Amino acid sequence: MMARNIVCAVLFASLAVWSLAAAPAKKSTAKINLVAASASAYKPNPLADAQVGPNDWNQWAGSPVRNNVATAKNIPAEWEVGDFDDDDKWVAGSGKNIKWAARLGSQSYGNPVVANGKIYVGTNNGAGYLKRYPAEVDLGCLLCFNEADGKFLWQHSSEKLPTGRVHDWPLQGICCAPLVEGDRLWFVTSRGEVACCDTEGFHDEENDGPFKEEKSTDKDEADVLWYFNMMEKLGTSQHNMCSCSVTAVGDILFVNTSNGMDESHINLPSPDAPSFFAMDKNTGEVLWTDDSPGRNILHGQWSSPAWAVIGGVPQVLFGGGDGWLYSFLGDRTADGKPQLLWKFDCNPKESKWALGGRATRNNIIATPVIYNDLVYVAVGEDPEHGEGIGHLWCIDPTKRGDVSSELAFNVKDLKTPIPHRREQAVIKEQGEVARPNPNSAAVWHYSETDANGDGKVAFEESMHRTIGTVAIADDLVYVADFCGLVHCLDAKTGKPHWTHDMLAASWGSPLIVDGKVYIGDEDGDVTIFKLSPELEVIAEINMQNSVYSTPIVANGVLYISNKGHLFAIQADGK
Structure with missing residues (x-):
């Protein structure tokens, strides 16, 4: 169960890196850069003007393709966090290359977003910014700060659900990142709602509607335009936490509902409820829903959607x-109705789901990434389930139908695939086998490799479970796993270039910027690598608390949040 951690994210004999035939509103305005996706190939173009600055970071991973790569220069590879007073507030001017630091809650897992002069980050209520909600009151909080100096502006507060930890685990806060376009913001609350807010809060002294039932209209409170309650309107039942970093294209907002198991981990309360849906971002109207995972949901659903135009x-x-x-x-x-294009089983057919971390079949918690018209995604589990087997895939998204690498059959009928089963797709004892799928879209698969040729697969030669998302630049794929290994692979072939052991679990994802790769870990260290097929560690800097989030860059400033503070890092701290 991811949210409790976000107290809070077939083994091959010798080589599991293999390659198939690789398939070839009111603010400053700047079009979203879709990096590898060519929106112009699609007519009409659904990609709306994002109404944010050209170097802002207005959503998780910066764009709908979800590749956490920035174009800034002169980003520091050296800094010191500095000192804190008795109230846990950063002492201004202390440290090195720190522009400012803002206090967050006691546990922070959300990734920051920067747009139009403001910064937004999810956390809990440990900072107690609002008088009506002292720090002892447990809330899911989305905080808004001034980009220039880190001054607190306003807070959206999600009170805990009366159903308790089965739907809303204590102290987790808001674990997703919002989407910002112009003076509007969308995010998923810990109460299972999609919320649309005014980015000005009540600083503009207006209560935008249609929702006007805010309990307070003080300037430090959120101004909500509308809520869409997924539990009430779609019948969903999130497992411990509702978390999805939404994305939008044109007027369409895409959302994962977090529908999952109950606290028994055996019963699925809402098997027919949607897992994914599209809605009108202006009105909250549902456009289509899909319940494809259905009764096969293993645990919870906390991945976030990606979007791109591929092949028109x-x-x-x-x-x-x-x-x-x-x-x-x-x-x-x-x-x-939804139009399914393709689906891909990211686990070997003989893998098996089990409770208590013993599983070899995994969920997808990471976000898929699109790079050069290929899709990259890794599997993992709730961090509480511990370490285990992992898989990283590169997929050709131009194929259609079931494009998994394998199909399941009974030996008595090798022409008719067996329908997928929740716990295990292929059970050898029942005369079942996995066979290569002739319609497979797998370009390559990375799980383990005997890199040094000694006939054994060492710890450092294995991909493990991850809740992190890959980042890709210069045809180099970077991903960190929950065992603390950072992997660098060739984006075209999946060949591993190197691994590095950070000696602590990584919950976040890499940031690539300025020829460097930044990644944090549970010990509070941020390791900085040279962007290169050769391993070169530039620095390892401690943030004085666990780093569960992902570094980002906006307008030439590096932002990293640890468990309790958000830091703006810039050369000379200016």
Whole structure:
């Protein structure tokens, strides 16, 4: 169960890196850079003007393709956090290359977003910014700060659900990142809601509607335009935590509902409820829903959607709680129903789901990434389940149907695939076998490799479970796993270049910027690598508390949040 941690994210004999035939509103305005995705190939173009600055970071990973790569220069590789007073506030001017630091809650897992002069980050209420909610009151909080100096501006407060930890685990706060366009912001609350807010809060002295029932309209409170309650309107039941970093293209907002198991980890309360849906970002109207994972959900669903135009077709990608990656037409549909393009089982067919971390079948918690018209995604589990086997895939998204690497059959009928089963797709004892799928879209798969040729697979030669998302630049793929290994691979072939052991679990994802790769770990260290197929550690800097989030860069400033503070890092601290 991811949220409790976000107290809070077939083994091959010798080589598990293999390659198939690789397939070839009111603010300053700047179009979203879709990096590898060519939105112009799709007519009409659904990609709306994001109404943010050209160097802002307005959503998780910076764009709908979810590749956490920035174009800034002169980003520091050296800093010192500095000192804190008795109230846990950063002492201004202390440290090195720290522009400012803002206090967060007692546990912080959300990734920061920067747009139009403001910074937003999810956390809990440990900082107690609002008088009506002292720090002892447990809330899910989205905080808004001034970009220039870190001054607190306003807070959205999500009170705990009366159902308790089964839906809303204590102290977890808001674990997702919002989406910002112009003066509007969308995010998923810990109460299972999609919320649309005014980025000004009540600083503009207006209560925007249609929702006008805020308990307070003080300037430090959030101004909500509307809520969409997924539990009430879609019948969903999130497992411990509702968390999805939404994305939007044009007027369409894409959301993962977090529908999952109950606290027994055996019963699925809402098997027919949607896992994924599209909605009108202006009105909250549902455009289409999909329940593909259905009764095969293993645990919870906490992945976030990605979107790109590939081969002239807009695709929205959702990682399912059943371990499958799904692609749908990333647009409105004429009949109001989802149009599935393809699906891919990201686990070997003989893998098996089990409680207590013993599973070899995994969920998808990471976000899929699109790079050069290929899709990259890794599997993992709730960190509380511990370490285990992992898999990283590169997938050709131009194929259609079931494009998994394998299909399941009974030996008595090798022409008719067996329908997928939740716990285990292939059970050898029942005369079942896995066979290569002739329609497979797998370009390559990385799980383990005998890199040094000694006939053994060492710890450092294995991919483990991860809740982190890959980052890709210069045809180099970087991903950190929950065992603390950072992997660097060739984006075209999946060949591993190197691994590095950070000696602590990594919950976050890499940032690539300025020829460097930044990644944090549970010990509070941020390791900085040279962007290179050769391993070169530039620095290892301690943040004085666990780093569960992902570093970002906006407008030439590096932002890193540890468990309790958000730091703005810039050369000379200016």
